[in-house]
Structures are given as structure tokens and as C-alpha cells.
Amino acid sequence: MRTLLKFAFKRRFMNKMTVILQGIFILLVCLIFYFDKISDVLNLEFNQAIPINIENSLRKWIVNEDEWKTQGFIFTNNNEEISITKDKEVYLISKVDEINVQSKIYQLLLSNHQLRMESESNSSVYKWLEKYESIEVEFLESKVEDNQFKHQLIILFLTSIYFMMLNFIAVNSNEIIIEKTSHMIPIILSSVSVRVHFITKLIVGFSSIFFQIVSSIGIVGLIAYTRYRLDHGAGLIKLIIRYLPINIESISLTDLLKLLDFKWTDLNYVLLGLLFILLGIFLIQICILILSSKVKTMEEAASIQGPFYLFLLVTYYLALSLNTSHSLSTGLGYSLSFVPMFSMLIMPMRLLTENVMPIEVILSILFTIVFISLIFILFYPVYVKGIKN
């Protein structure tokens, strides 16, 4: 088995194409993390501030000019630019048709308005209002956190991993098809048993996914670190704030990390989420492996992955549509978090959005393991027959 593993890994990773693809991946990650610098060098407009012509009386009224700058705006006297005027209580804004820019200008004006109101308020009334509007509550036993951005980021991370794995689910079937079409199967099976062949394929496929995840995280982490060392990613965060619909008040990667307030428990959720994804992919790999043993031609091979890709996409969109507290705690999402294959994405989402009891997590894992065992027991003879004939 060791020889078969060594050979498969060598063929899979030690080839020109893998090196080229890794190079492309590194380039893409660099492009993302250094996008602001690159756009500066190429003199692209991404990083240039949007000039706003604001009438002088109104300009004096602006108290949050720094905030406007952070969001990518600069005040000028040029009539050709976006202009903001005020007619009684109505702000008139011209020459801006992008909804994203409109929304940001509205938010900044509102923020300015609120700051003015706060500073003009009678301090005792203001304090009373503040107290009236909110109470401070701390739940000692609950883990529910009001950090939506962090959850969004973790879900983004897990779904990225999920799609990364999609690339690799077909690897095993491809390998078997290559062995079949090159007539190597009889030669290999004259040296190793079918059981060893099957287990090797599973190990190779699973390890490939794992290595891919680790290497990708490593590459992203390394490039993010170089960016952090360079300037704490100041320009990049500015660009993110300006172009993405997220509302954060940080200006550097350090601020962003502080804002995210990562704890060890978050790492537990990420790892648990990964475990569910890996188990799901493992199950799909077994199914594809068994099916690919029946494949006889390249034409058949091309169609084998289709239904699985479709299923994984459906699971992804289902998980997105069920990503509400109600669905995940009592509805369809709750039920599907125990169903093998579906649980690989829905259970991680539940873990991130609500309190999941440990027994529920254990049960879900157990169901998947039992399902994997059943598939193996019932369909392994199909694999043996398929691979031999």
C-alpha cells in the first residue's frame, strides 16, 4: 500500500501542472492582498478618492471629515464632481448614480447628523435618552455573540474550503479511469489486493484534499503576513470598506483582528465545521469511487461527477437559504443538520449561529459515520466486481 500511496502522491503533486496551478494560486492571493498597491502602481482608479463638491455652509457643518476620507471621499470645489447642497431640511445630491456610493453618502450624512445632534443635546437629556434606549445585559451561560461580521467571515472561510474540496472530489474517479484505460488495473491487482487498492484510493483522495487545504491556508497566511509586515494592510482595508458592503471601523489588519475578537472557542467551531465538511466529502468520495469502478470509457467518466457537483451546489444554496435563526433551530435546517451529506455544511452554520448541544453534534457525526459504514458494507462488493471486470 505504501508504494501505491507514494506513487499516487508523486504523480499527483510532483508534476509541472501542479506547480503551474500553485503558481497561479499564489499570484491570485498576492493580487488580492496587494490589490491597493497594484492599483496604485498601475494608476487604476480603484484607490483614488471620489471628489465631492459640498457648499461652504454645509462644509462647516461636517464634523466627521475623517470618516468621509476613510470611506474614500475628498471634498473639493470642482463643479464637475458630485455635489451636495441643502434645501431646508433636504440634502440634494447630484451626479451620483451608483447605489453603493449613494448608500455610503447617505450613511455618512446620517452619521454626521447624529454626531451634531448628540453634541447639541442637553447632556442630561442625552444621557437619559441613551439609558432609555438601551440596557446592558451580559449572558453568562450563553455563547451567542453579536459579532455578525466574524460569523460571516467564518462562513466565508468554510464555504471557500467547501468549494476547494469540490475540485478534488473527482480526483479518485479520474485516477481509477486512467488506471482502467491504461490497462494498469490487472497489473496492479496482481500485486495488491482489491481491498488495499480501495483503501489506497480513499487515503490518497482524502489526503489530497487535506494537503490542498493546508497548503492554501499556508499560502494565504504567508501572503497576508507579508502584507501585515509591510503596512498592516492599511490601504487594503480602506479598499475593502469602500467597495464591499461591510461596515467596519478598522483601518488596518490589526484593527480588523481586534474587531473580530477571535477566541479559542471560535477555533473549535471552525475545526468542528471542517470535520463535518471532511466527513461529507469522504462520504461523497466513497460513492464516486464505487461508481467509477463501473466506468468503462472516458465518455462515461466525464458524466460521473455531474450529479455530485449538482448535489453539492444544491447543498450550498440550501445552506445559504436556511441561514436564519428560525430555520436552523427548529425548521428544515435543524433536521438536515443530522442528515449525512447535508450536515457537512448545515451543521457548521448551526454551530456558528446558535447554541448547539454537544449531543446534537455527536449524533450528527455518528449518523454520518454509520451511513459511511453502511455504504461501505453494501457497496464494496460492487467496487470489487467493477474493478475486476
Next chain:
Amino acid sequence: MLEIINVSKYYGKKNVLKTCNLVVNKHDIVGILGQNGCGKSTLFKSIMGLIDYDTGEIKYNKIICDFDQRKKFGYMPEQRSLFLDLTVYEQLKFLGELKGLSIEYINKQINELIERFGLTDKKHCSLNKLSKGQQQKIQLIAAIIHDPEVLILDEPLNGLDFYSVQMVMKELKIQASLGKLILISSHQMDFMDELCTHLLVLDQGETLKQGKLIDLYKDYGVCVSVNSDSLWQGISKTHHNLIEKGSFIEFQYTSLVEAKKSMALFSKEISITQIKLHNVSIGDMLKESE
């Protein structure tokens, strides 16, 4: 000793191998012959455990063949079974390691075998740059790299030129002399005459003929091949057992006495420049069986 006892195999309802029986001993080279689709490859795959046969049993040294027993077998399938992007050395090393051989032994075997097959300069050549015949030789090397006790060779002479065939036959004879059991199938009958000690002729899965080649020859008598400068067409009317083979005319006789008598008469009619006494060829044996 390899024993095939009442082995049958069905593909769906079609019986492709019908109660096949065969015993192969050390030093034997058994030629498995028959038309395409007669069940040769099915028999080989059954021996190698690559397909499950439906009835009967296959034993090696009185023990039912299992995976461990088959580790002592070397197999060369009919189709080209190579990773063509690998070099000769990489392919043979991989297959050697798969057999559990040490790297030192693998290197020794590779160097020795590629030299014997005249491929030393191709050691680090990519397999897809080799000719079909050279690839065939590499497959044969792969089958014998672990020094197996039993060799199962499905059409090993395919795609080989005359000199390569001679080289392979020489190698197989060496292997047999070392005490190996060899089962071989081929469509090149002339070479099988020269190579095999035993024969199993299959026809649509059924055993048509089987036994020691020397015993089978007895059933077919003897042959006399004659080369003559004279016109011999007239003679053909009186000799119904005459076959034209190139510049030779071949006569079949049931016994040596009959052959001698006939030749004595024949030499009076035309002048003979060359005469050869030999057994019936396997090819002619098969023709007669049809």
C-alpha cells in the same frame, strides 16, 4: 504444480469457459491456443484472480490459489499496460516496489533484464518514445522482475519483430529451464511450435485438444517437406495430402514407414533438391481440428 480443475466462467448467460482442466508442472511451457474469443484471456484472468470464475478450482502446489499464492505469479496482459508518461526505470521500479521488492534487488533486476532484452540505452527513456515492440519487452520484464514461479503471458509476442521474438523465446526457455511454469498464448503458431512443451486448444470455451506436444504430434503422424526444380503440379493429383508452403511442398503421413515408401516413389518422378522430415505444425494441427 498448477492445477486448473473444472473451471467454468459465464458472462451473463454466455459460457465463455467450459469445465477447463489443466495441469502444469515445473519446466513446462503450455501454449494456450484458439481463435479470438475462445476463452484464453478469461482463463488467464481466472488464474490471476482478476475475475471470479463460477465453478471449479485453481490450485498451486495443492493449495487453492489466493492472493498470497498469486504473489508468486508473474502476469503480462494482452493489452499494453504501462503508464506511458513514465520512464522505463520509473515504471519497472514502481512495479517492483508494488511487489514488495527491495530497491537494491529492483535495481539489480532492472539492469540485468534490460541488458538481456537489449534495452540498456532506453533505461531513462520515456515509455511513449519507445516502439511498440520495445514497450512489449518492458511489459515482459515487468512480469518477471520479481522472479516469479509461474508466468502467465497473454500474447507476449504481439508486435515483436523476428529478432525480438527470438530474444523473448530464448528468455522464456531460460525461465522454463530454471523450473518456472509458463502459460503462454499467441497467434504466432510457428514460434509456438518451437517454444511449447504442452498444448491446450480452446474453441468457444471448450477444450478441443490438450496434452504434451510430443504426444499430440503422434496423432498427426509426420510431415515431409520437399523442394524441387521439377514441375510437381501433376503429382498433386495422386497426393491428396499435399500442402504448398512457399518453395516447399509438404506431405503428411500417418507414420514414418509410409513417408519413406512414398518418398522413394516420389523421387523417381521428379528430382528433389531439398528434403525435410518434421512434425505437423501446430498451425496445421489447429486447421485440422476446425
